Amino acid sequence: MKTTPFHQKHIAAGGRMVEFAGYEMPLQFKGIIPEHQRVRTTVGVFDVSHMGRIEVRGKDALAYVNRMTTNDAAALSVNQAQYSVLCYPDGGIVDDLVVYRLADHYLLVVNGANTAKDYAWLSEHRFGDVVLENVTGALAQLAIQGPKAEAVMQPLCATDLGKIAFYWAAPTELAGVPALISRTGYTGEDGFELYFPAEHAFRIWDAVMAAGKEYAIDLKSKGALPEGSKNGRLIIRTDNQQRPIILVNVATYVIGALKVMPNMINVRGSDVPGETETQQISVMPGRIAAFELLEVIPPVEQIKTEIRKISDNNYVVKLEGIPRDNSIEGKELILKTNLPDKPEIKVPFHVFNFKPPVMKAPAAPPAPPKPAAQPVTPPPGVPAPTGVVQQ
Numbered sequence: 001m002k003t004t005p006f007h008q009k010h011i012a013a014g015g016r017m018v019e020f021a022g023y024e025m026p027l028q029f030k031g032i033i034p035e036h037q038r039v040r041t042t043v044g045v046f047d048v049s050h051m052g053r054i055e056v057r058g059k060d061a062l063a064y065v066n067r068m069t070t071n072d073a074a075a076l077s078v079n080q081a082q083y084s085v086l087c088y089p090d091g092g093i094v095d096d097l098v099v100y101r102l103a104d105h106y107l108l109v110v111n112g113a114n115t116a117k118d119y120a121w122l123s124e125h126r127f128g129d130v131v132l133e134n135v136t137g138a139l140a141q142l143a144i145q146g147p148k149a150e151a152v153m154q155p156l157c158a159t160d161l162g163k164i165a166f167y168w169a170a171p172t173e174l175a176g177v178p179a180l181i182s183r184t185g186y187t188g189e190d191g192f193e194l195y196f197p198a199e200h201a202f203r204i205w206d207a208v209m210a211a212g213k214e215y216a217i218d219l220k221s222k223g224a225l226p227e228g229s230k231n232g233r234l235i236i237r238t239d240n241q242q243r244p245i246i247l248v249n250v251a252t253y254v255i256g257a258l259k260v261m262p263n264m265i266n267v268r269g270s271d272v273p274g275e276t277e278t279q280q281i282s283v284m285p286g287r288i289a290a291f292e293l294l295e296v297i298p299p300v301e302q303i304k305t306e307i308r309k310i311s312d313n314n315y316v317v318k319l320e321g322i323p324r325d326n327s328i329e330g331k332e333l334i335l336k337t338n339l340p341d342k343p344e345i346k347v348p349f350h351v352f353n354f355k356p357p358v359m360k361a362p363a364a365p366p367a368p369p370k371p372a373a374q375p376v377t378p379p380p381g382v383p384a385p386t387g388v389v390q391q
Helices: 007-012 032-041 061-068 112-124 149-156 198-211
Strands: 016-020 023-028 044-047 052-057 080-087 093-101 106-110 131-134 139-145 169-174 177-182 191-197 218-220 235-237 245-247 265-268 276-283 293-297 304-311 314-323 332-337 344-352
Touching: 007 023, 032 044, 032 218, 044 198, 052 061, 052 112, 061 106, 080 112, 093 112, 106 112, 112 131, 139 149, 139 198, 149 191, 149 198, 177 198, 191 198, 265 276, 265 314, 293 304, 293 314, 314 332
Parallel strands: 044 218, 265 344
Antiparallel strands: 016 023, 044 139, 052 106, 052 131, 080 093, 093 106, 139 191, 169 177, 177 191, 235 245, 276 314, 293 332, 304 314, 332 344
């Protein structure tokens, strides 16, 4: 069984050790409830070094990350992070992860139980000038979480932590050790995650515990992770199957950008004045996104619309009375959503005239030739029938 760089610290603190994601990890220290409450009220330290850390380098790194994850990595500024998902071709989830864009490479932080699987998946689909490196063993990772997290970390850090926004990071020094510090974590409280060379694990650990002493800092275990987020940022659950279930609060958190499929409503034209047709269009995200379809506004009054929700993030819009003439060409259906950055999505109509080809009846196949008569040879001692030549 593997261990993290802080394993001896867990043993010394009396941690109840169990197997988790292939590592021997503390299930609890003083108890799940007091550990949970400590993060809610002051500050706690989580060893999350079991998480997978994969670096992506090369001139095609952005194109590669954008292809492999559902979110738009091109939208990231240097030192910004985003929550994203690795997907199978059928849309099933390989794993969820956090993507960091750093000055000269990307850092992917994946779930510890899936590190080997994720790295194999990424390696299998690597293309162009892309270099992958699994640095999980080389880097340690600590999460300092709770309302007093900034007060604990600021004296140790050469960077003004007040300027690091949620899901942003900064290269810095922690107790004299080069490190990356990010304002991330999934406890729902304020907090930071620290990435630094594993050989300095004890030095960072001791410095954090000393700085947090006045705030009653304490160790936290996997069992004490607060569920979800009190401010609705992010909730993650997993089932016992191979693929995790991602639940996102639609009001505050969107994974990726919404794209409507189809991009155009094709209408079959007609020479008959006033002729109309009925259609259904599917409205769903091209990238994983949480949204609600609120209203559909047709370009002309005669088109009647009906919204039907099929499942989360999947709607069908029924359109009745679509004119089958050129008057609708280029006009747009307006879809209103609850997305603050994309409250309206416009889908244009396109009229085309389709005339089926004239199909000629196929010629009758020629009659099969009649089989030639075969000679008959009677058994020995039996005379041949009249008209049959004996062979």
